[in-house]
Amino acid sequence: MASLFTRRRAIAIIAAAAGLPLVRSAEPARAAADAVVWRGQALGAQATLILHDDNRSRAATLIAQVVAEVDRLEAIFSLYRSDSALCELNRVGGLAAPPTEMxxxxxxxxxxxxxxxxxxxxxxxxxxxLYAHHFSASGADAAGPPAAQLKTALTRIGFDGVRFNRDRIAFIRPGMAMSLNGVAQGFITDRVVNLLRNAGVTSSLVNMGEDRAVGAKADGSPWSIGLASQEDSLKADAVLEIVDQAVATSSAAGLHFDGSGRFGHILDPRTGTAPQLYRRLSVVAKEAATADALSTAMSLAAPQQIPDMLAPSDEASVDLVTMSGEHLRFGMDG
Structure with missing residues (x-):
């Protein structure tokens, strides 16, 4: 049975080095006795790192390096740490000597x-x-923020208003701010994968909000990734098999601003609306950052628009379920 990894509920690395057997389990506590296991917090969620290696000291050192790297990158990209580089940029509208990773x-x-x-x-x-503030107020209008406030917010949106080079990042319009939540977890996943590969790990599944496989499982078979629209779902509506690929899933059901579920967290930057076109949309790509970004963007696109967003160089494909229950695939066999 495929495990259902979700953006907010599970962060994990399950890795094998030196050709040792690899355990793929939804219950990290059941990892084999020879594994080095770390549990803690990463990217605002519970995290479990499991590394199988015949040299436990080497495994412990590698896990410590992963934890330190995730913490370092979170200090750059997090919206929830007031001391992060991103929060500083949003506060003042500019950032001198920005981190190279940003x-x-x-x-x-x-x-x-x-x-x-x-x-x-x-x-x-x-x-x-705007949506968060509106619906957090007592007696909030169930129809959403007023049109005038939406219009004002939209004047502050547009990536063409961001200027950046290695010396400085600046917003050219007042009131602008960025969220990297739709791509940073994928970016961090890719960085962790590079760290593991450089350490000689050839078989691993990394989940830092998005899944990315290093090679196949230790027995040569593909990794199985279960897809579901609900975070707490125990049953997959589809299972993808991947080798050296990443998978990211977006679903409006993941978070709603309002109690009725009318306004999801995937917002259209062109109109300010919160369309709910799909129960879930999953992207497979070579890198987790690409899968992460495309899954968010494609959730706002009609099915006929999706193929144009699949760049051949990314070897990307899409598996989605519409709100009516239709299962569609683009760029995939079958």
């Missing part, structure tokens, strides 16, 4: 913004803040 991610964001014709846009934060 510039690297913004360069990727520009590519995704262009590829999706603006459906992926990190400057969505003012719109997110």
């Amino acid at each position: 510039i690297a991610l913004l360069e990727r964001c520009r590519t995704y913004w262009e590829t999706t014709k603006g459906l992926f846009d990190p400057t969505i934060q003012p719109l997110w803040a």
Whole structure:
């Protein structure tokens, strides 16, 4: 049975080194006795790292390196740490001597913004803040924020209003702010994968909010990734088998601003609306950052628009379920 890893509920690394057997389990506590296991917090969620290695000291050192790297990157990209580089940028509208990782991610964001014709846009934060503020107020209008406030928020959105180079990042319009939540977890997943590979790990499944496989499982078979629209679902509506690929899933059901479930967290940067076109949309790509960004953007696109967003160089494909229950695939066999 495939495990259902979700963006907010599970963060894990299950890895084998030196050709040792690899246990794929939904219950990290049942890891084999020879495994080194770490449990704690990462990216605001419970995390479990399991590494199988005949040298336990080496395994413990590698896990410590992973934990330190995740913490370092979270200090750059997190919206929930007031001392992060991103929060500083949003507070003052500019950032001098930005971390090189932030510039690297913004360069990727520009590519995704262009590829999706603006459906992926990190400057969505003012719109997110408007919805969050509106529905947190007592007696909030169930119809959503007033049209005038939506119009004002939309004037602050647009990745073309972000200027950046290795020396500085700046917003060119007042009131702009960014959220990297739609891509940073994938970016961090990719960084952890690189760290593991450089340490000689050849078989691993990494989940830092998105899944990415290093090679196949230790027995040579593909990794199985279960897909579901609900975070607490115990049953997959589809199972993907991957080797050296990443999978990211977006679903409006993941978070709602309102109690009725009318306004989901996937917001259209062009209109300010919260369309719910799909029960879930999953993207498979070579890198987790690409899968992460595209799954968000494609959730706002009609099915006929999706193939145009699949760049051949990314070897990306899509598996989705519409709100009516129709199961569609693009760029996949079958």
